[in-house]
Amino acid sequence: xxxxDSWQLLAAAARRAPDGRETAAPYAFAGRVVAQxxxxxxxxxxFFAHFSLRLSLRALGAASLLAVITAGxxxxxxxxxxxxxxxxxxxxxxxxxxxxxxxxxxxxxGIAIPDAPAVSPASSDDPVAELVDIVS
Amino acid sequence: MxxxxxxxxxxxxxxxxxxxxxxxxxxxQLRAQKRRPEFRWADLSEGEVEVLETVTADESTAxxxxxxxxxxxxxxxxxxxxxxxxxxxxxxLEQKSIAEISAITGWNQSLVKxxxxxxxxxxxxxxxELKKKxxx
Numbered sequence: 678x679x680x681x682d683s684w685q686l687l688a689a690a691a692r693r694a695p696d697g698r699e700t701a702a703p704y705a706f707a708g709r710v711v712a713q714x715x716x717x718x719x720x721x722x723x724f725f726a727h728f729s730l731r732l733s734l735r736a737l738g739a740a741s742l743l744a745v746i747t748a749g750x751x752x753x754x755x756x757x758x759x760x761x762x763x764x765x766x767x768x769x770x771x772x773x774x775x776x777x778x779x780x781x782x783x784x785x786x787g788i789a790i791p792d793a794p795a796v797s798p799a800s801s802d803d804p805v806a807e808l809v810d811i812v813s
Numbered sequence: 814m815x816x817x818x819x820x821x822x823x824x825x826x827x828x829x830x831x832x833x834x835x836x837x838x839x840x841x842q843l844r845a846q847k848r849r850p851e852f853r854w855a856d857l858s859e860g861e862v863e864v865l866e867t868v869t870a871d872e873s874t875a876x877x878x879x880x881x882x883x884x885x886x887x888x889x890x891x892x893x894x895x896x897x898x899x900x901x902x903x904x905x906l907e908q909k910s911i912a913e914i915s916a917i918t919g920w921n922q923s924l925v926k927x928x929x930x931x932x933x934x935x936x937x938x939x940x941x942e943l944k945k946k947x948x949x
Contacts, residue, residue: 683868687889690864690882709824803822 825919833853836899843895850935852860852892854946865928889939897932904929 821830830895857865878880879938886906892897903909903917911929915922 683940684933686868686876687864687882687886690868690876690879691886692879692906692908694879694883710840 829916829919832917836918840895840899843898852888853942856870858884858890861888865943869940871905889936892939893899893932893935899929901932901936 817834821827835927844888854862858881860878863874864878864881864885890902893901899918900914903914904911910923911925914920914925918925921929921938
């Protein structure tokens with residue numbers, strides 16, 4: 678008996694049988710593949726980098742808190758400094774009225790204006806010449 | 814596959830690289846099982862016995878029951894080493910060429926031929942033992 682022929686006959690018969698093997702991907706296989714792909718592509722973060730990042734965020738938070746506390750604590754002193762400044766003295770209403778209606782509108786309230794120079798009738802019509810006179 | 818994706822150098826086509834990983838994984842799995850089920854005449858179904866009697870008695874007649882033939886082939890292949898089993902499966906059941914098997918497995922063609930020869934010799938021995946048991 679030629680036994681290899683027996684195997685060939687058996688294999689030929691087996692090839693005619695329908696292949697019952699499951700070829701479909703298992704349930705949620707695609708999701709798992711994508712998850713593994715993402716995990717594989719993610720850059721590994723070193724311990725030092727992770728520690729530095731956490732430390733930086735905490736330092737930022739602490740610095741912000743300190744800034745707010747400092748600003749709150751020194752607010753009265755700041756207000757006092759600005760109120761005592763010579764430039765912060767009230768401008769007499771008479772000076773503002775002497776400067777004319779246009780000048781009083783341009784100056785913000787609370788800002789002191791030095792003694793206004795004598796306004797010549799010729800320059801009062803020209804705003805540029807008037808400004809040059811004030812600066813000089 | 815994804816964990817080793819960075820190791821792909823492009824030396825072989827990507828499908829071959831994927832198939833080699835699959836082959837290695839499957840062979841490792843089969844090796845881990847270690848114990849192969851013993852092939853016993855008493856475990857064969859009626860259809861498998863009929864197929865076996867047909868192929869051993871008359872090597873010119875192919876058995877009709879293809880499903881039983883496939884089940885019998887599965888039992889016989891279970892007696893082989895994983896590498897030999899893979900070669901016979903690809904060569905005789907899926908009818909791939911030596912070159913194709915070499916490309917799929919990554920083994921050189923001489924090794925594929927040696928494994929095919931070794932596997933068929935083992936099958937021949939199994940057929941001889943079955944024939945002896947059938948006659949006794």
